[in-house]
Amino acid sequence: MDSHHDPFDGDEEAALRYAIALSLQDPNVPTSSSTVQNPIVLDDSGSEDGDLEDGPKCPPTPKKPTQLVNKNVRAPATSHSLPVSQTATSGIQPSGFSALGLDRKKMEEERLVRLNKRKAPHDDEVNERHPQRIKIDSQPEHNPLATMTGTSVHTESSSLPYPKGVVKKTWAYGYPRKDDIKIEEILQKDQLELAVLSSFQWDDEWLLSKIDIKKTKMVCIAFASSDNQKEEMRANVPRFCFPPMMPAGSMHSKLQLLKFPKYLRLVIPTGNLVPYDWGETGVMENMVFLIDLPIAKDSANRLNAFGQELCYFLKESGLEKGLIDSLLKPGRLYDAEPDVSINMFLCTQYDFSETNQYRFIHTIGQSHVGEAWQRTGYCGLGRAVKSLGLATTSEVELDFVVASLGSVNTDLTSAIYNATQGDNGLREYQKRTTSGGKKKGAQKPELSYHPDNFRIYFPSHETSGGTICLQSKWWDSPAFPRELVHDCKSVRPGLLMHTKILFVRHQYHDKSQTSWAYIGSANLSESAWGRLVKDRASGQPKLNCRNWECGVLIPMESEASKSGWETFEKRVPIPMIVPGEAYGKTNSKRPWLFLES
Incomplete structure (x- = not known):
């Protein structure tokens, strides 16, 4: 074949998706039904790398299974993607979340009932939560990062799993556990109240097996190819945010903001929200940084450099102010006061002082x-x-x-x-x-x-x-x-x-x-x-x-x-x-x- 033929329009991430599809298809490894024998369709009529005339790049939506006839055109995919590629289909396909038949209205009603019944936890109830969290986090060897700057002011950081921040490898099936972590240990689905997630690739069925959608609010920062697709995706159970895109490019960031009753967990992984990136097929490894930010007891704090850049990134990505406020203000989901700035929530509700040693x-x-x-x-x-x-x-x-x-x-x-x-x-x-x-x-x-x-x-x-x-x-x-x-x-x-x-x-x-x-x-x-x-x-x-x-x-x-x-x-x-x-x-x-x- 012509070594200079480029069916990816110079997009190395599109090429990476295709390569992953080629290499990770293993009939002996169990996967979800959405990850089996779905071809990726590629458009080979592209231009050179860096052509800003091309449309934004996104993971394509798999079609029905077909035989691998020409490796330049089709390959088995290993994940089902939320967005629909412009080159993959000419019509708007229902996203995976809606295909699962989840009733958003009913779930919201059930959540409000639970919220009305919820009371402030007693000390003994808080103590009962800790063994469960400790059990999860003590499976891998736990070696939190040493403090390089001043300690947090007036917080209960000693009760947090990762108060200083830590870097770990992702767990891999079939390998000994050492300094690694599983996706379940990060998400802690039994305690998770709200999750803001961004990813380049998605396996929605797999993801929903890791999060209890009846308990947890979800906001997905994703790519959509058109306004019509945005509206269709917004009707699904997770709320969606669509960052503005250049004429060519990818929504490639991987970020998780996880709200728990007593802290906010910030997660920056190198992997996408697909099973093989989190070691479940035993062939791929990634790394992840995570830090738990406690509820601040002193509202006189100023937002530090790390928090300012995180806030700037979220605002520029188009995340609605109400969604950010609901994430950052403990005890409330959405419906935050419209006249209070995001920066005010960040500096008054959670203590970012342990991130002084880092930069976002x-x-x-x-x-x-x-x-x-x-x-x-x-x-x-x-x-x-x-x-x-x-x-x-x-x-x-x-x-x-x-x-x-x-x-x-x-x-x-x-x-x-x-x-x-x-x-x-x-x-x-x-x-x-x-x-x-x-x-x-x-x-x-x-x-x-x-x-x-x-x-x-x-x-x-x-x-x-x-x-x-x-x-x-x-x-x-x-x-x-x-x-x-x-x-x-x-x-x-x-x-x-x-x-x-x-x-x-x-x-x-x-x-x-x-x-x-x-x-x-x-x-x-x-x-x-x-x-x-x-x-x-x-x-x-x-x-x-x-x-x-x-x-x-x-x-x-x-x-x-x-x-x-x-x-x-x-x-x-x-x-x-x-x-x-x-x-x-x-x-x-x-x-x-x-x-x-």
Whole structure:
């Protein structure tokens, strides 16, 4: 076949969905009825990567089972998606939640009856809840993150499962349990009151087996291809929020805001809401950050940097103010006072002080001008690094584990590297725009880093089973930084990695500086991190971002006695074998090339 033929219109996430479908179909592994033998239909009449004329990308809705005739066109899918792709069907299909026949009106009536009967719990009732939660959370080894800043003020953080924040691997079927967590242990369905969920892929039948829809209010942040589809989806049991989309891009963020009686749980996973991303097929692993925020006892708190960026992300995504207020105000579901700001709820109802040590990192899928471009994408990453006092002028060591690679070039890798040093994006932008504005991808420019200091972990053909994707048209491009690519093998042998994690170290230069990690939804692509360009109207910088992404920046404990990978051992599990074979530099192997392997 033509190695330069691109049926995905340059969309690495669409290619990833297809690769997952190819590799994870296993008739010997039990799955829900919505995950068996459903083909993904692809449109092969697309344009090159970065074409903003194309429509937004979303997981397609499976059709009836068909035989795999041409691997360029059809493949068995492993998940049933809530949204309907524009290329998958010409009509509006009922979403999976409505197909299950759930009666929203009846459930709401039942919930109101329960709410009227609900009384404030006595101390003995609260104590009875704790053993159940402790039993759930004590199955994996529990090692909460050490406090790096001041403790919470006037809260009952000692009763929370994860008051300081923790990073864990996802559980995987057939593997020993160690520093891992199951989706059930996160959601705790018996106690969950409200869940705001965002995901790139959905298996609705599987998800509803993890959440008691009769007890728990659900808000899904998802993609819809038209206004008609939005109205159809809004009629279902979960409430929906539809972020504004660029002409091309993906609603790729993975975020869970979970409201329990005594605290708000913030969850940032690297996996989607499908069973294989949470280890239930025993072939895939992800990672997850979670922290429990207690109800604040002191309303004089001010919303910190983490809370401000979370609030900004939620507002920009289009989440209705009433829904955010209901999430953030304990004891009430919806119907919050309209004259009270979201920021007021955040700072007066839940104590965010334990997030002072972190930063919420996001990409908002829009064009950003004025001061807004500095808050999101790689510009926002650099701003967050600087705000935590982590900026440096010395060289840093980068190790970036990704689940897919798109049309990467050295403009992007330079911008990411600069951001990890605390740059807001202007260093690479000014260098690029003052050098004559050469055409993107024409040739490799002068690097802002030494190639030995930047490693991209991506599986070779011999390592991958097909869940990770890269096309030869990108890999073979003269602009692709192949010399940075190392083989990616999990420390849990046999597991495929869907993790997105960036490690930043000072191994060879300044051991006294603090290392840190990013965990989230963003792969290494321009769609995920944006591109800073000159606005034609104003002549000022403008950041174009296609995708919606989110993650968290986690500093390590600053210990002069430790260097290199040792600095991460207490806070962030290292999922891959390091340093990995540098097959891109030596040309000893080819990567897993999607559609060609």
